[in-house]
Amino acid sequence: MTLDTLLPAAIVFSSLVPGLLIFLVAEESHRLRILLNLSGALVKLLFVAIMIWGVYHDHNYESRLTLAPGLDLVLQADALSVLFVTLSTLLWLVTTVYAIGYLEQTPNRSRFFGFFSLCVSSTVGIALAGNLFTFLVFYEILTLTTYPLVAHRGTPESIRGARIYLIYTLSGGVLLLTGTVWLHALAGPVTFTQGGMLGAVPTEQHGTLIAIFVLLLGGLGVKAALVPLHGWLPESMVAPAPVSALLHAVAVVKAGAFGILRVVYDVYGIELADALGLLTLLGALASATILYGSLRALAQDGLKKRLAYSTVSQVSYIALGASILGPVATVGGVVHLVHQGIMKITLFFCAGNYAETLGIHRVSQMDGVGRRMPWTTLAFSVGALGMIGLPPIAGFVSKWYLGLGAVTAEAEWVLVVLGLSTLLNAGYFLPILYRAWFRPAPEAWPEEHIPPGRLETMGTLLWPPVITAGLCLIAGLLAEAPFSPLEWTELIARREYGL
Amino acid sequence: MNRTPSLVVALLVAPLALVLLWAFHEALTQPSGARLADLAETSLSRTGVGNPVTAVLLSYRGYDTMLELGVLLAALLGIWSLGRVSPGFHPPELALTAMVAWVVPLLILTAGYLLWAGAERPGGAFQGGALLGAAGVILRLTGERRLGLPSERAQRRLAIAGIGAFLAVGLGTAAAGLGFLAYPESWSKWLILLIETATTLAVGMTLAAAYPGGPPGPAGNERDAP
Amino acid sequence: MAVLILVFDLILVATLLGLALAALTSREPSRAATLFIAFGIWLSLVWARLQAPDLALAEAAIGAGFGGALMLAAARRTAHRATRGRGDEETEPDEAHPP
Amino acid sequence: MDSLALAVALPLLAALLATVWPARATLLGLLGALATAAAALMVITEVWEHGQLSTALGGWDIPLGIALAADGLSAALLAMTALVGLAISLYAAAYFDGRQAMHFWPLWLLLWTALNGLFLAGDLFNLYVTLELLGLSAVALGALGGDRAAVAASLRYLLVSLLGSISYLLGVVLLYTAHGSLDLARVAAALQPGPVAAAAMTLMIGGLTMKAALFPLHFWLPPAHASAPAPVSAALSALVVKAAVYLILRLWLDLFAPLVTTGAAMLLGGLGAAAVIWGSWRALHAERLKLLAAYSTVAQIGYLFLFPPLFQATPPGPGRDDLLAALVLMILTHGFAKSALFLAVGVIQKRSGHDRIAELGGTAQRLPATTFTLGLAGIALIGLPPSGSFTGKWLLLNGAFASGQWGWILVILTGTLMTAAYVFRVLSRAFNLEPTPPGFVTDARTELPALLLAAIAAIGLGLAAAPLWPLLGGGEDGT
Incomplete structure (x- = not known):
């Protein structure tokens, strides 16, 4: 029992234990709950910082629990997992602050924050999973812990949304389970190995490997919202804003995308996946999703719905990056895991602020909101422009590397997809910005909950989007700085391709 | 039952019956190894009783008998837990009453004899108990509402007497380091008699008490005090 | 003689099975109880044919017999219970349970 | 090796005490539950250390006496019964009061006795006795719900349970007639594939599938389990049905292994x-x-x-x-x-x-x-x-x-x-x-x-x- 064997487990427990305690906290004990929440988040951040340092210096962290002979629950840290862990830990802290403000005075806060923490624990478990079995375990736990969050409001719509969410994710889970067990029966314990671990499977089994990949992709594609498995995402918009932020930026869709990265790079290995023709399949699905999501987003008037379809589209950049052979495209895809996260969480925080402060839920209600809520709208603008891919915001970096990787891999069709998608992104984000900044404000807002004071809204609601918007700028401006997402992703790509 | 199920039943039964029949005959005609009965006879001298059936029930397989008494107890407790039923009495006729006055003491006496005889000859606790039970049933039929049974408290004690004796002896022998229900040879006869007596009383009382189909206590009173 | 015994056995076994199935499929509780008791009695004939008394089957017979007694006691209740609640039970009567 | 006998004797003793002192049934029952769980723990530790345990009761060697035996499988089920039984006991102490408590505790302890006895039995006839005890106490508990539906459901349950046991017993008698022994291990060693063994297997496993409520013989289970009081339903669904499954498994793997097809x-x-x-x-x-x-x-x-x-x-x-x-x-x-x-x-x-x-x-x-x-x-x-x-x-x-x-x-x-x-x-x-x-x-x-x-x-x-x-x-x- 040393630090090396304890640290991955400790990172999971740092939110699991506070989460379980929060359930027991009486509803009125506001301070105690905040204390538990924040101390969990800060402790986790500390642990993650230690881990970043260690992984950078090629240190091996591994916690292992044997469930059955040949069936181990393994938490380990490699460069890719650290990237995802850091993202979720940072954004958890920010989202917790936001959620404390957002859920002020609403019922069932203990239940909410309990599941909120469990949700982060399972995300971190997914990030640190050392084999496909462990990944599956936390992937399913994530489904379970997010369900109560989606249903939290208890209105018929939220229960319906949660049910749809569950139908999709549990069915996906069954596919993933089938694929995983099958692979296990075929090739033994499926440990994540840089460069893939299926090289030894004889050629006559390659047909089976393709079938298994389709099953796995079916399971992962549900959470990653690949078309046609994306149907749950717009429906689960009924959840409270911090939950949407978490679902879209940190936990659920990211878990799916992260799983696709793992399967392509660390289970099949990108060369084998390419040889089996799986990358073409993935690339086609991802491209279709990118374009379809953007097209649907254009047609939405509901702000959160528009953002939801935007997520459908944007998350597939990660899968797109994974479907192109070569380290440059890998960098583009993997770094988008982080960049999409910080940008999308900003957008959802802002959408939540509009709804909570002024009762604005629709794009058509946003005329002149920039003057009433300048800071929120500024943050929103940074996120939206980043999504479009405007330099120097983070989204530009992702698109640049994706394009460059496509050219290197001689997959020029990707450029067409990127170009079209950028146009569409502009098509559904720019009108919002135009309305917010340049149209006159209406006489009265739909429902003004929070009157303007020293700040345009409550501090706990305002600071999180401002901070994440700042992160979007920093990640783009300082892309070449040490420990920036881009630099770290290049480390991942180097290790993955053995360069 | 209407026609179709009967037909289905018949169709199901016929082949099953044939197969069973075949198996039974195979089993009966097969030469079997040393049968337990022979073994039971040869070890009889060490049990302290002369009747092999009693030896099987109370010595070789006493553990089974203890659990069988548990079955009786469970059934009795089950019947009691069902709550009261209305008693269906007929006023007894004079001749019957006079006969009962003779028969019941005789039954009790015979039960005592069977219990004693069981050690050497056919008889024993279950047969004796059955007679005791019958005595109770006859009393009930002639209008004796309590079947000659004692109070509920005493009934509860009697109902567990057989198992209680088994358990007391069993735990005693286990504590003495002999093993559960392993009677020391010199005490064997008397321990068996003790258990048999308790069992006879328990079986008799249980049979009689089960007959009315409801809990003990004053009949006709629907709600009994907790 | 052997044929006679065979026929006897066949009737024995077939009736046994028939009684069991009839008891199982009977919808009415008291009918099922009666059929079961008949089954128990018939069964004792089977034990006798199988030369099994050395197994101390008296016990088994008592077990099965007592099962029958419990069954009869219960069957009496199912006929009357609808109108006569029991004093020592929970107040909430359950709705009908679909089979 | 007295722990094996104790695991059966202690709940039985507690059942007797609770019968004799109905006013103290809850207290006696809780103490009995604790003692039973402790005895089970003893058996499990011994199995963990030695792999297998067996003992012949009454000081008589195996063909004549009755064997109690425990292995990993029995220990696992014994452990489940102990933990679930403890929880049910704690719950029931708060759930039942008055006359219901008086009826519940002795029957529940008899049920527990039967379960432990069944998991530890190494003798085919003794298994039948424990099955009967289990079935009758389970039915009686199920009827504690009291209303007519509960009694009717229990009645059907009783019928199935008894017929299942008798079918099992018929198989046992066949085996006994053919092999002259009731000891599970001995019969297993002597068993030869043939019509007798096949018929015995069909009768025994068939009877037990009735008790285990295997489709299509499950019809009795939903009404019986749904109309019993909650702690009883818990015991019926979690433990009683499992006892039949355990026995099927035991017969399938140990006794009839050479002739399962x-x-x-x-x-x-x-x-x-x-x-x-x-x-x-x-x-x-x-x-x-x-x-x-x-x-x-x-x-x-x-x-x-x-x-x-x-x-x-x-x-x-x-x-x-x-x-x-x-x-x-x-x-x-x-x-x-x-x-x-x-x-x-x-x-x-x-x-x-x-x-x-x-x-x-x-x-x-x-x-x-x-x-x-x-x-x-x-x-x-x-x-x-x-x-x-x-x-x-x-x-x-x-x-x-x-x-x-x-x-x-x-x-x-x-x-x-x-x-x-x-x-x-x-x-x-x-x-x-x-x-x-x-x-x-x-x-x-x-x-x-x-x-x-x-x-x-x-x-x-x-x-x-x-x-x-x-x-x-x-x-x-x-x-």
Whole structure:
């Protein structure tokens, strides 16, 4: 029992234990709950910082629990997992602050924050999973812990949304389970190995490997919202804003995308996946999703719905990056895991602020909101422009590397997809910005909950989007700085391709 | 039952019956190894009783008998837990009453004899108990509402007497380091008699008490005090 | 003689099975109880044919017999219970349970 | 080796005491439960140390006397019974009062005696006696619900139970007539394939499938389990049915191993598959929570019968060990989960006076700990991680893939989704617009035992199942 064997487990427990305690906290004990929440988040951040340092210096962290002979629950840290862990830990802290403000005075806060923490624990478990079995375990736990969050409001719509969410994710889970067990029966314990671990499977089994990949992709594609498995995402918009932020930026869709990265790079290995023709399949699905999501987003008037379809589209950049052979495209895809996260969480925080402060839920209600809520709208603008891919915001970096990787891999069709998608992104984000900044404000807002004071809204609601918007700028401006997402992703790509 | 199920039943039964029949005959005609009965006879001298059936029930397989008494107890407790039923009495006729006055003491006496005889000859606790039970049933039929049974408290004690004796002896022998229900040879006869007596009383009382189909206590009173 | 015994056995076994199935499929509780008791009695004939008394089957017979007694006691209740609640039970009567 | 006898004698003693002093039944019952659990613990520790235990009772050697025996399989079930039994006892102490307590405790302790006796029996006739004791005490407990429906359901249960035992006994008599012994190990050694053995197997296993409520002989279970009082339903669904499954497993693996055929295994598997689908379907459409739980038992029992075909196709070795462990793990998980579910339903029923799923919302919302219990138990029933049944299902699927039996995979996956559907049909009611409950626990004496059981099923058994392999390895499959 040393630090090396304890640290991955400790990172999971740092939110699991506070989460379980929060359930027991009486509803009125506001301070105690905040204390538990924040101390969990800060402790986790500390642990993650230690881990970043260690992984950078090629240190091996591994916690292992044997469930059955040949069936181990393994938490380990490699460069890719650290990237995802850091993202979720940072954004958890920010989202917790936001959620404390957002859920002020609403019922069932203990239940909410309990599941909120469990949700982060399972995300971190997914990030640190050392084999496909462990990944599956936390992937399913994530489904379970997010369900109560989606249903939290208890209105018929939220229960319906949660049910749809569950139908999709549990069915996906069954596919993933089938694929995983099958692979296990075929090739033994499926440990994540840089460069893939299926090289030894004889050629006559390659047909089976393709079938298994389709099953796995079916399971992962549900959470990653690949078309046609994306149907749950717009429906689960009924959840409270911090939950949407978490679902879209940190936990659920990211878990799916992260799983696709793992399967392509660390289970099949990108060369084998390419040889089996799986990358073409993935690339086609991802491209279709990118374009379809953007097209649907254009047609939405509901702000959160528009953002939801935007997520459908944007998350597939990660899968797109994974479907192109070569380290440059890998960098583009993997770094988008982080960049999409910080940008999308900003957008959802802002959408939540509009709804909570002024009762604005629709794009058509946003005329002149920039003057009433300048800071929120500024943050929103940074996120939206980043999504479009405007330099120097983070989204530009992702698109640049994706394009460059496509050219290197001689997959020029990707450029067409990127170009079209950028146009569409502009098509559904720019009108919002135009309305917010340049149209006159209406006489009265739909429902003004929070009157303007020293700040345009409550501090706990305002600071999180401002901070994440700042992160979007920093990640783009300082892309070449040490420990920036881009630099770290290049480390991942180097290790993955053995360069 | 209407026609179709009967037909289905018949169709199901016929082949099953044939197969069973075949198996039974195979089993009966097969030469079997040393049968337990022979073994039971040869070890009889060490049990302290002369009747092999009693030896099987109370010595070789006493553990089974203890659990069988548990079955009786469970059934009795089950019947009691069902709550009261209305008693269906007929006023007894004079001749019957006079006969009962003779028969019941005789039954009790015979039960005592069977219990004693069981050690050497056919008889024993279950047969004796059955007679005791019958005595109770006859009393009930002639209008004796309590079947000659004692109070509920005493009934509860009697109902567990057989198992209680088994358990007391069993735990005693286990504590003495002999093993559960392993009677020391010199005490064997008397321990068996003790258990048999308790069992006879328990079986008799249980049979009689089960007959009315409801809990003990004053009949006709629907709600009994907790 | 052997044929006679065979026929006897066949009737024995077939009736046994028939009684069991009839008891199982009977919808009415008291009918099922009666059929079961008949089954128990018939069964004792089977034990006798199988030369099994050395197994101390008296016990088994008592077990099965007592099962029958419990069954009869219960069957009496199912006929009357609808109108006569029991004093020592929970107040909430359950709705009908679909089979 | 007196621990074996003690594990039977102590609950029996407690049952007697509770019979004699009905006014003190609850106290005596709780003490008895503790003592029984302690005796079980002794047996389990000894099995853990020595691999196997056996003793001949009454000082008579085996053909004449009765053997008690324990191996890993018995120890695992004994442990489940002890923990579930303790929780049920604690719960019942708060649930029953007055006359109901007086009736409950002796019968419940007799039931426990029968369970322990059955798991430890090494003698075919003694197994019959424990089956009878188990059946009668279970039926009597089931009728404690008191209303006419409960009595009628119990009556049917009694009939099936007795016929099942007699069918088993007929098989035993056949074996005894042919081999002149009742000792399980001796008969197993002497058994020759042939009509007698085949008929005995059919009679014994057939009779036991009635008691185990294997489709299509499950018809008696839903009304009986749904109309009993909550702690009794918990014991019936979690323990009593499992005793029959245990015995089938014991006979299948130990006694009839030389003559089980692929056809017989496929038949059991097919019935199991039908049970999974049919039970889940009925659970999905049940209007009352207890009925849902009871149909869920029918379905979950079905899963257990998917194992024989896989046993048949898997040669002795690690693969088979995994299957056996998976089977035991699923038995245990279901035991804990289903008892937790019934206990939780009991809390809801007491609180709201009914268990109609459609009108459950407010109550579930006001009882967070109980709703949590429902959720955890549901996870274990569905087989989602980290529950024990997830690990079990994983190994089951793995075995099916390894032996190329694709049909079962489809059944398992369909069953999983259907289970999820009926579990979340209930859970979604807990989210509504009722006011916030003040705290997590409302009634600790009933809610906590249930929550504890659910946590063991959904988390404990999943993460701490590894000791099962050494425990079972020293045991009966002998490979």
